[in-house]
Amino acid sequence: MPVKEEKSTPQGRAVHLTLQGKGGVGKSFVSAVLAQYFLDSGKTTVTCLDTDPVNQTFVNYKALNAEHVKLLEGAQINERNFDALMERLLSEDGVFIVDNGSSSFVPLSNYLIENDAFRMLREAGREVVIHTIVTGGQALLDTLSGFKSLTEQTGAGNVVVWLNEYFGPIEYEGKCFDEMRVYKENSQKVRGIVRIAKRNQDTFGRDVELMASKKLTFSEALSGPEFTIMSKQRIKTVQRDLFSQLAGLAF
Template structure:
């Protein structure tokens, strides 16, 4: 019965995705090294798991991390010329996003966060995509530890500048608990003042570092997908089980966000 239920849920998710001919998912955050490319990779795998036509774009001008996930077939698009947006390349990307159906996952680097965010807003790019029938989502990572305040600032800037309620916040607990002055994220001023713009929250939970942590870190460092790990022979049976647990957790939370 459990297998039948999973099969039905998968069909239902696939049908829901197919109802949207095209959607664009931008991963944006001004702080580097907080897991943006990991989030992009997770999104691509989530939509791929239900048979969607996923197209990954890596726009990072410095480190094309998403490109290193060979199974995702990401394409690099050079959007920066020095410290400025290359308008022709950006226009070409927009042309593609506006005219080609599919689920696009666009991974953006920290160094291009400000110019790209400004360009999206100044050119009303999000509005154009929406008018063309594309759902647009902005994924922003907030992480614990030393980068907490920087990532909160990045989220706050995005929320205040964009006129959309489709921001998805990813709480990455890998570097520590996401709390400040005794407050959890949903109690912080940055969130409470912008809660209406948040579509959903996905939590990448901090787990036992000697087991889950080590397995996920190896998977991420080798730029492997869930399918590659679970279908391969490089990981032990128990390591695969732990990774499968993480996959189910993340995918279930994305189901709750509702795309």
């Protein structure tokens, strides 16, 4: 998919937020892939933050040194903690990867809008990219709704859609994602699409699932003893595919 042109920002000063109101669709896996992609480039420092108030999956990727940031008190945003987070995003250099939980999706989204946080970050020279997941299977309609909600909240073409085919094909009424009305009505908000392809479940699927369940990075899986030579080859294929798609987005 062609990359939309945007006003450029200095390389290495960016905030990537993974947002989706549906749980269990691969948000933390996407955040981990993003972090590894930027770390692999070696061109900038990478800070990983996990704001999920219930399931802090991202912090369990030990190699990524993710920090847990408590943004919610009950069902409400803790304004002091959010202000401290914004202070870091506005003042520190490097790439930030922020993984957010489904339970805090609505209050965090509302708070970002009310405080005009995206505009503040852009005016401070930070590129802001929102990553959201659309998945096949039973969660399809819920994740499409989350995509629609996010595109309505942002005014720039800064949304990256990850099509996660792990749970099934992403099709509705005979149409694939880029043929659906919800995409066509909001395509100007989409910077690009990354496809997590459905592969042989007994080989690729099992290897990637094991890697994700153990919270291993690609490098750890490829260098460690947990996987056979052929399993490592399949994991390397997945890594190469995802990194190549991200490179095409020219962050």
